[in-house]
Amino acid sequence: MSITRTRRPDAVAAAAARPGAARLLWAMLATLALAAALALGAAREAAARGAPESFADLAERLSPAVVNVSTSQTVARPSRPLGPRLPENSPFRDLFPELFGDQGGPPRKVSSLGSGFVISQDGYIVTNNHVIDGADEIKVNFTDGESLPAKVVGTDPKTDIALLKVEPKAPLPFVPFGDSDKARVGDWVLAIGNPFGLGGTVTAGIISARNRDINAGPYDDFLQTDAAINRGNSGGPLFNMDGEVIGVNTAIISPSGGSIGIGFAVPSAIVTKVVSQLREFGETRRGWLGVQIQTVTDEIAEGLGLDAARGALVSGVVEGGPAAQAGLQVGDVILSFDGKDVKQMRDLPRMVADAEVGKPVRVTVWRKGKTHTLKVTLGRLEESEQAAAGSDDAPPALGAVEALGMKLTALTPERRAAADLPENVEGVLIEAVDPEGPAAEKGLRPGDVIVEVGQEPVRSPADVRRKVKEAREAGRKAVLLLVHARGDLRFVAVPLED
Structure with a gap:
């Protein structure tokens, strides 16, 4: 008789000797292998996303380069409505100065706070234009308690970027720009700023969307983030996980003024070009x-x-x-x-x-x-x-027909005067519009002038009708009109009736 010293291998061998048990064993081993593979895949996916265990090291490294921008501005006191005229020694004047005091008063100073970040050790600082716009005095406050006066190097209201300069006694900690074009929706980001005047505050989130147009200016191309951005964060940096600035926090959408997870940052692809021109020329130089x-x-x-x-x-x-x-x-x-x-x-x-x-x-x-x-x-x-709105490349006119749900007539000197049209506007006058017709659906009104149809000048109502007919015969679903309406030229695609 032998003594079994290790039971598990013997038990496995015995189980493997039975066909049904062997299949069960292999199924168990396969399940364990699959679970291990899934766990490894999940770990790799998390690593690929760059999900950090903590933002502490990054925040500690970056925070010294993020500053508080404090401004003051002298403004006139608004006029107050006067109450009844009272004697100078009346006690009501002391009790209700807002009603019986003098109108206006001496100018007063208004202060505001924003954020910014240092981009060079010799003291160049980026912030939002709206943070410093109209300021009489600008101070930059650092995390170590030092405060330095700043001068404006240049501003760009179109992108809401401003460049400041301070004169430090020693080289300043600064942060580099990254490539915002490489930022993907879902990437982690870190925002550091001065919300509500509380000092350096760190918030984290992800890139929620790219290329956002919020009608803030002609070059809107915002990064959207759900990292908390509140009042006072304006001008602060939005960092990627490499500690590079990929955006300048600028605006939020909120009914209350506080963060609801919809914040916008000017991408670094725009900021770097603006800052480079402001630094070199003190202004932007665009094509x-x-x-x-x-x-x-x-x-x-x-x-x-x-x-x-x-x-x-x-x-x-x-x-x-x-x-x-x-x-x-x-x-x-x-x-x-x-x-x-x-x-x-x-x-x-x-x-x-x-x-x-x-x-x-x-x-x-x-x-x-x-x-x-x-x-x-x-x-x-x-x-x-x-x-400048641009020059009019328009034509002349003559006649009276109906087309596209409009009554068209020649633009005579009398009708031009009645419609108060400039001398340089030529074409075919819209005299009436069928409220149920296709032209009305596109916003055309009596008094508008059709300048072109299908990119060809029209000189009479008959010209319009002919061009509409040609478009219909060519199988087009709509005809393109160039219309002078309410002082502007605009193109209108009017559907062709069957």
Whole structure:
């Protein structure tokens, strides 16, 4: 008789000798192997997402470069409504000074707080323009308790970025910029700032969305995050997990003014270019094309014969501007700029702004069913030029017909005067609009002037009817009109009735 010293191997061997038990054993082993593989896969996936066990090391390393920006501004006291006239020694004056005091009063100082971050050891600091806008005095407060006066190097209201400079006694801790274009939805981010004046506060979250347009400016391309951003966080940095700044916290959507998990940051891809120009020139120097543009809708694309709604539709060209000199025309659809596809209208302003002033670029346009490539030498964007609506490339008129649910008539001098239309507006006058017709659905009104139909000038109501007929015979679902309405030129795609 032998003595078994190790029972488990013997038991396994015995079980394996029985066919049914063997199958059970292999099933158990396979289940354990699968569970181990799943656990390993989950661990690898978590590592790939960069989910940290703690943000403590990152926060400790980055916080010294994040600052509090304190501003003060002198403002006039608002006028107060006067109460009844009372003697100077009346006790009511002391009891109710807000009613019986003097109107207005001496100017008072208003203070506000924001955030910022150091980008160089010699004292350059980035913040939001709205944090320091109108300030008489700016102070930068550091985490070690030091406070330094700051001067404004330059500002850019269009992207809400400002660059400040302090004169430190010793090199300052600073943080580098990262590449916001590499940030993906779902990536972890860290926000450090000064919410509600509480001092350095750290919050964490993820990138919720990219390329957000919140109508804050002409170059909206925000990163959206659910990291808590509150009042006072403005101008603070949004970090990736490598400790690089990929955004400048700028705005939130909230009914109460507090964070509800919808915050927006200007991406570093925009900030770095702005900061570089402010640092070098004290101002931005953006490219300028000299066009007014609008979105290409599905109906407009159909009216133009485009395969899809893409590009930017030129609705105005600034007289004497770079686009006009290169031959761009009203009705062109800009499909690519400097070798990059213009997928949607709002892409173009950013492309042009990022381009070098004076640089010749190739612009591909869709014009009357064909593509054309033009060479444009960019100018420099200026407020007066940007505000220009563009020149009218319009035509003349004659007659009286009905089309597209409108009564059209010739634009005579008498009708021009009655409609209070400028002398340079020519075309066909809309005299009446059927409220149930397709033109009414698109917002056309009596007094509007049809300048072009299908990108061809119209000089009489008969011209309009002929062009509509041609569009219908070509199998189009809509016809494209260029209309002078309420002082502006705009394209309207009106559905063709069956």
